[in-house]
Amino acid sequence: MFHPTYLTSVFSYKMNTPLKKDSRSLHVLMAVFIIVGTGIIAAGYFYYLDYRNRYQTEVERRLTAISEMKVSELVNWRKERLGDASGFYGNEAFASLVRRYFLNPAAPEVQRQLWIWLSKIQVFYSYDLVLLLDARSVPRMSVPDTKEPVSADTLQYAGIVMRSGQIHFQDFYRDGHNQRIYLSIMVPILDFQNNNKALGILVLRIDPEKFLYPFLNSWPIPSRTAETLIARREGDEVLFLNELRFQKDTALKLRFPLTNKELPPVKAILGQEGVVEGRDYRGVPVIAAVRAIPDSPWFLSARMDKEELYAPLQQRLWLMIALVGVLLMGAGAGAVLIWRRQSLRFYRDQYETAAALRENEERFRTIFERSTVGKSLTATDGRLLKINHAFADMLGYTTGEMEKMSFAEITHPDDIPASRECIRSVLAGERTVYRLDKRYLHKSGRIIHADVSTTLFRDADGSPLYLITSVMDITDRITTDEALLRKNNLLAAMSDIFKEALISKTSDDVARLCLTLAQKLTDSNIGFIGEINSSGRFDTIALTDPGWGKCVIPKTDAAVMIRNMEIRGIWGQVIRSGAALIANHPGTHPDSVGLPAGHPPLTSFLGVPLVHSGRTIGMISLANKEHDYTPDDQEMVANLSIAFIEALMRKRAEEALREREEDLQVKNAELERFTYTISHDLKSPLVTVKTFLGYLEKDLAEADAGRIEQDINFIRTAADKMGLLLEELLEMSRIGRVVNPAVNITLGELVNDALNAVAGRIAEKGVAVQVSDETFTLYGDRSRLAEIWQNLVENAVKFMGDQQAPRIEIGVERQEQDTVFYVRDNGMGIDPRHQARAFNLFEKLDPKSDGTGIGLSLVKQIVEIYKGTIWLESEGIGRGTSFRFTLPGAIKIFDKNAEALDTKRGE
């Protein structure tokens, strides 16, 4: 199900950057190697160069030393030889000896002396041959004695020597006879006696083999190619004078033209001195130290083959090269090693990274899949790429279904803008992660509340790849939160109601507040609260104002409607059953009775009864919530209703208390007035009595009969009045205290009682009394109730005035709300200006009339005891008076039909 390579590919997307690094490191390594190598080579080279220079210098020095040594030796040798010779030259003794010998060669002593001398010379000075030549170059003596002929070269020079008389160093020559090479020194023996004319020549023959050649051939150090040679110039050629090492038979034989400037001897001959490079007689490159040997025809060349000479150098070079090579190789090896190691490490890292990646991926996959929290990978355009089971289950889809959708399809429409904004801000880099609460839509349409956190995942370049989202289902928590919130709201509402009860004036205010709160708590648009009145009908005590706005029923009719309504319809059902009712399709409810014309339509309905002490006393009715009413709504309203009932009862109690207080105040005021009035009205006749008693006394004294009678009359009247007053006062007070048990009595009976009591007066005045036929049953104190009509009739009779056909009409009117009793007369009426005071205690609008004026006040009191009101209507003087009053307290209802009561008489 979970594609294994998906995440790998996703994760390893653009992961090849390390390779670049590798080649770079390789380059670096190579560069390092090159540098090191170059360094080594350069070091080696310079070292070699230095060494070579030093070596060369050394070589030159050595060669030069050798050559110098050789040269100096040769010079010395020559000097010595010449020294030897000079021992004889000019040696008069020797010359004389020689002369003597020549003169007498056979002289044995001279011969022997000469022989000894020559032998000494020969032995002493290690000459090869000492030869004495005479003036004719004939050998006269030789040591060793030899019969060898004199060499041609010697002979050649003999003449010159004798002529020059100078010592002559005969340079290398080959003896023609034995083919051997000799040098010789020819010393002319000068006859000092004979003008230094040469007597002869002493030839000192030197065998170069004895010393010269060995000496020349010697080399301080063993060498393969080194040799010293001497040569002399012969014309434009150079003649080698000694046996060469590498070529036989060279002495006095080998010659080269001077054009061969490569030859070191040639170089010497041509004037060069010092260390030269050239090619020797073999053609081999050589290094030679060449010198011209002073005072001789010789040119020395101490030479070594360049090859040999430089062999060490060569060796060195090879060594260097080898070393360098080794070092390079070492460096190279090192570089290779390092590179390999790096490579290895790189590959190992790669491998480890890959392994780690795989591990991560595996872990991720596990976390992703197994998480109990919903997870999703979402593309930046909102498409759901990957969903885990938890998420899919949360929303009731399969993962496959969801992976075809985009996030907008599963998000509640109201929450889409917020989600989009978060995504945008994350993509824009304003933040890396966002978290919000949002609503998803379950497949079934249900709302799932979720706590959502989302991170943006970017690739190595930093460009957005996708969003990783964690989704936690918090519906329960939200539900709980919402429930808590609802509870809070409910409690707040309840406390508001209680507060209102404390501060508001009337219970209607409390009801209005309760309605407002109930509407708010349940999102209802309209509603009403009402209670069952004493007639068993429904009084609305609070009604939604907007209800009026939408309602097109004329206000007057509506006002009438809300009081004393018949209990019916769906809402009636609530009252009848005493149970709450939810009707989310009120039109289709069986109890629906339709709505009055102009009433706004009902889309949903919730009714909750107000129950107090087990009785249904009213209801709260709510309607037109946008969605359906739920049991939660009902519960809330029910709870609210409890608070409301409490508050209402309290308010009512308050109101009752206040009423009682007011009553009490009124009564108190009345009492005060009463007392005041009494004191006044009792005092007045008392004053009369006492005053007229005084007058009487006087008048009796004066015997003024007329006055006496007057006085007595006044006194009597006053006393009567006082008596009457007292009676009626007693009557008044009795009203408050003694109450007879209530009975059912018809109106007719009461009226009869009343008329009987006033019969005399009626007859006296000839008043016609008309009683209506309507039967009505009252429930109360018979005599008290009767007094009402009694007093009213009495009053009517009293104030008939000039009416010729006095008539009194007694009856009852049944109106919508109330039942109104009336007592009408066509008497003198009451001036509108004075009508207000009619019911005041002791108010007598006509002072001439009898009576104390308490009658109407009494009637009012009784009416009020029965919770009724009394008022009078009179159009004015002469227009009769109509007293109307209600006695709701005397009307008892068993059920909504008042007529039914009549059939239950006496119950």
Place this chain on the structure above:
Amino acid sequence: METRSEQIKGEPLIILLVEDEPAHAEIVRRNFAGFRMANRLVHVADGQQALDYLYHQGEYGEPAQSPRPNLILLDLRLPKVDGLEILEKVKTDPDLCCIPVVVLTTSSAEADMIKAYKNKANSYLVKPVDFPQFMTMMEALGYYWLAWNEYPY
């Protein structure tokens, strides 16, 4: 005893007595009758009549029938229109306010007294229960208001 004004005028003083109790009216009548000062006592039994008299209405439509009183004796407790009301009406009427109004009542209630004075009653007299006292008061009343008190015309 003759006052200067009487000497000048020689006309009876008209006193309007507003009193609902006939006995009490009789008392006043008897009292004032005894005075040698010429005076004419007009008695009305209720407040409405009093106003009618003062404003020449109703019964007293004829001004000749209801000459302006020099003094009003006013009981407080009256039917139809209350005494205090009449007092107020009189005292606020620019025409009638100069007429002295003496409240003559059985009520000794402080409240009544205050109300009367507030309404600018000129005097407040309480009818005593004691006869001699009442006689003395009546006499004094007569002397004071009929003899001593000067009336503007």
